[in-house]
Amino acid sequence: MTGWVAWMLVLGGLGLAVRVRRRSPRSALWRVAAWAGSGLALAVAAGLWIGALGVEVGLVVWLALVPLSALAVVALFGRRGPRRAEKPDGW
Amino acid sequence: MARTSRAFRQMHAIHAWTGAVTALALYVVMLTGAVAVFARHDLAAWADPAVNAETDPGFSAERALRLSIARFQAETGAPAGSAILFFPQPGAARAHVSIMAAAEDGAAGHDGVDYRLDAGRGTDASAVVGRAAGDTERLYQTDWTTPLGSFLVHLHTDLWLPPPWGRYLTGLLGLTLLISALSGLVIHRRLLRDALLLRWPRGRSARWREAHKSVGAWGLLFNLMIGLTGTLLSFAAALLLPIVAVIGFGGDVAEAERVFVGIPPAAGVERPTADLDRLMADVSTRSPGFRPAFLHVHHLDDAAAVVDVTGFDRGAVSQAKYRFDGATGAFRSRLDGLADDAALSKTLAMLLSLHFGNFGGGLVKAAWALLGVASAGLVLSGLMSWVERRGRLVAGPVGSAAGARLAAPLAAQAGKPAGRRAGAPAGTPGRAPSGRGYGLLARLAGGVGVGVPLGLAGVMAAAHPMAALTPSSAAATGALTLVFWSLVALACALAIALRPLASVLGGLLTAVAICLLAAVVARGFLAGVWPWHSLAEARWSVVMTDLVLVGLSGGLAWAGLRLARLGLARRAAGERAGAVVP
Amino acid sequence: MATADQGPTRPLFPRRRLRLALAVPGALVAALAVTAGLSLYAPVGQVDRILLPVILFPFLFVGLFFFALMAPRVRWVGLVFALLILGHGALIARGLG
Known part of the structure; x- marks a missing residue:
């Protein structure tokens, strides 16, 4: 149960972060609030996992799951980012 | 400009x-x-149906040990010096x-016998299902799991290269992984900003x-963690620790060993070692949720015997060691910090x-498997974009058509929506x-x-079939090695010789x-265990393995057929337009 | 956009072969020498004197690798590597002898 709640929080937090990056709304206050919200969600998720699994395992599981969730979220929702001209950075 | x-x-x-x-x-x-x-565990249970999933509740460490010792003495006639369960x-x-x-000289030797016990049958004489004799350190590496597990x-x-060169090679690869990850971190300045976006630009490269x-x-x-731990695992035991231990102790190897193991020599006075089951119960009360990994009896049935129970406390990634006085069964200490004499084993564990x-x-x-597959895709995608750029620098927009089409199979490996890539608009026909x-x-x-996926699936x-053909695990492992490398070589030869590449x-x-599906079917026919049997017996890891094999098989077949059709269609279009398609 | 002090014709890695020889085999030997020698003078306890150099080995190699390739003058690299190897070699010889 704790795992599911934590998982949802990770997905929500990352989804929010992706959305802020994608849309970049004008109001700075809203942006700060959104970043804070996603950070808080991730922190609470980490806390839940660490509480449920113990410090060492919880931390490592969290460090593994966040990249995986992030990849999933970014692949699903992050794709309409601004296009940037590619430079051949001096190969 | 900084950039x-x-x-x-x-x-x-x-x-x-x-x-x-280093990519390939x-x-x-x-x-x-x-x-x-x-x-070690899930695939071992899948590959050898004789392995029970559940440990019999009557499994007893004491009886398992005594049973094996009785066998050892009957077989070799030598007294047992030390034992590891x-x-x-x-x-x-x-x-x-x-x-x-x-x-x-009373020191611990390395030559011995390793007995395999089926813990699902409890610990009577029938539980001993296999044995292997020799240098036990080598036995752990080759013979104590299934041929499939050993091979993987x-x-x-060590890529099946002769020791120690294989270890050196993987150690070097670990170092280059560290170099790649660190230099990648430096050149990718806007790490967090860009990490939250996946741009979807026009060109495939x-x-x-x-x-x-x-x-x-x-x-x-x-990747930093894998590179660091992989380097250390490859180099530490084979190269660094022996060198450093010898030099740090002024050439005195025996003294170095004594400091590390922390066990005094045998007393030479016979005294039966305490009941191990009682010691295990003691550990469980000291550390609720303790998961034992192994138990080491030094100087068995000697007055100076020491019993070390090593395993994971709840929530711990590193192992802790509970040390008991072997003769009395009294608890001595819990070792896990870097300051005490279990430092080496803790760090390595x-x-x-x-x-x-x-x-x-x-x-x-x-999670580790998914991240590993993603990292394998990362390595190959890096190589592909390098080939694209270099190829373009050398000869205009070239290898791009050949190279970028590789995206689809690799993306499928990385668990990404392969079909979308494979089915993406073709763009201009390649030159x-x-x-x-x-x-x-x-x-x-x-x-x-x-x-490589083909080789793994083939294995x-x-x-x-190999297990059915030969009872010798060494022969079966050798055959699997042959199957793997032949399939990899075949795939390379086909990719180089035939066109269009996408279809190949x-x-x-x-x-x-097909191979993945064949694995499930072969298991069903030869071992007589189909997925529904495993499901009925609630052997979840086997059920999961079968499910993953079938699921992967379906996804890959879909992506592969699509890609093959795409390549043929593109060639037909190219022939109509009069261009040569790579 | 090359910065002013380097002309546009200056190669990215001057004396590339020498640098490569220093960066891969050279850095390996130097890192091994330091790892071995460190166990004689690292300011930690007896057991950690064995472990610390082992754990440091990958970091040492990676640092020396980047240094060999990116240092402005390849002479510095040769000098530093020679000092590391010879110094630790002498220490080890004294420790064993």
Whole structure:
């Protein structure tokens, strides 16, 4: 149960972060609030996992799951980012 | 400007060239590593139906040990010096007892016998299901799991090269992984900003590069960890520790060993060692939720005997050691810090656990496997974008058509929506590559990229037929090795010789799918265990393995057929337009 | 955009072969020498004197690798590597002898 709640929080937090990056709304206050919200969600998720699994395992599981969730979220929702001209950075 | 400063460009070149030189070997090691995390237990239970899933509640450490010692003495006539019991783990109820004869000078010897016990049958005489004699340190590496497990683990740790060169090679690959990850971190300045976006630019090579950056950013910590622990695991035991121990102790190897093991020599006075089951119960009360890994009895049945119970406390990644006085059974100490004399074993145990994700159960293993596959895709995507750029620099927009099409199979490996990539608009038909070396490299990368999954799937399909053909695990392991490398070589040869490349890779991908399905079917016919039998017996790790094999098979068949059709359609279109398609 | 002090024709890695020889085999030997020698003088306890150099080895190699390739003058690299190897070699010889 704790795992599911934590998982949802990770997905929500990352989804929010992706959305802020994608849309970049004008109001700075809203942006700060959104970043804070996603950070808080991730922190609470980490806390839940660490509480449920113990410090060492919880931390490592969290460090593994966040990249995986992030990849999933970014692949699903992050794709309409601004296009940037590619430079051949001096190969 | 900072972005194009000299140091930045140097870092970029280091990242590109290090990656390009090591990519193919690193890809083999990473992809097999992603499978090898399951080799010891889950795949062992899958490959050998005789392995029970559940440990019998009556399994007794004391009886397992005494049973093996009685056998050892009957077989060798030598007294047992020390013994190690490896506890059965969830998913595979197989225990091992290694008995080492006492050496002449009272020190611990390495030569001995390893007994395999079926812990699902309890601990009567019938539980001993196998034995292997020799240097126990080597036995752990080769003989104490199924041929499939041995093959996978060795492919990952030393690519089946003769010792110690295989270890040195994987150690070097670990170092280059560290170099790649660090230089990648430096050249990718806007790590967090870009990590939250996956740009979807027009060109395929640019898209390939965006995926490389995204996976690289999120997999950074994992790759740094894997590179560091992998380097240490490869180099530490084979090279560094012996050198450092000898020099640090002024050449006195015996003194170095004494400090590390922390066990005084045998007393030479016979005294029966305390009941191990009572010691295990003692550990459980001291550390609720303790998961034992192994138990080591030093100087068995001697007045100076010491019993070390090693395993994981709840929530711990590193192992702790509970030390008991062997003669009285009195608790002596708990060793786990860097300051005490279990430092070496703790550090090395943590390296192993972190590297293979064998702590925290199946969830961590699954995460490690997914991250491993993603990292393998990362390595290959980096190579592909390098080939694209170099090829273009050398000879205009070339290898791009050949190279970018590789995206689909590899993306399928990385668990990304392959179909969407494969089915993406074709863009302009490619031109004939004039930078031939890069075209060849692109084909070779494609061959290895699909060949390694093909080899792994072929090995899975061959595991049960081999077990049925030969009772010798060494012969079966050798045959699996042959199957793997032949399939990889075949895939490379086909990718280089046949055209269009996309269709070849699509066909090979379909072959991977067929092999995966064949693995499940072969298991059903030869071992008589179909997935529904496992389901009825609630053997979840076996059910999961079968499900993953069938699911992967379906996905890969779909992606492979699509890719093959795409390549043929494109060639037909190209022939109509009069162009040559690579 | 090359910065002012380097002309546009200056190669990215001057004396590339020498640098490569220093960066891969050279850095390996130097890192091994430091790892072995460190166990004689690291300011930690007896057991950690064995472990610390082992754990440091990958970091040492990676640092020396980047240094060999990116240092402005390849002479510095040769000098530093020679000092590391010879110094630690002498220490080891004294420790064993």
